[in-house]
Amino acid sequence: MRVFYTSNPYVDYVFVARKDVPKAAQEKFVSALLAPKNGKGDRVLKILRAHKFVLASDEKYASTRQITHETRDVLSRRAGLH
DSSP states (O other): OOOOOOOOOOOOOOOOOOTTSOHHHHHHHHHHHHSOBTTBSHHHHHHTTOSOOOOOOHHHHHHHHHHHHHHHHHHHHHTTOO
8 A cells, every 4th residue: 555645633523413402412412422431432432443532623623624625636636637
């Protein structure tokens, strides 16, 4: 395998709640996802190939947006579309 690009670390799984989900239910879901660490909740983390969950923010997701745009640009150039 030849590596042609290595990205910066990024947030890859984002879980969101609809606006009509009660705040208490949202907070309970967030607490449940943030609780697992290696050694606790390993089955869930293993399924998702994750080490932990972090609280998402637009700021943290910006790197994922940037990587998406860069990857799309690289692939477009390789395909002769750019």
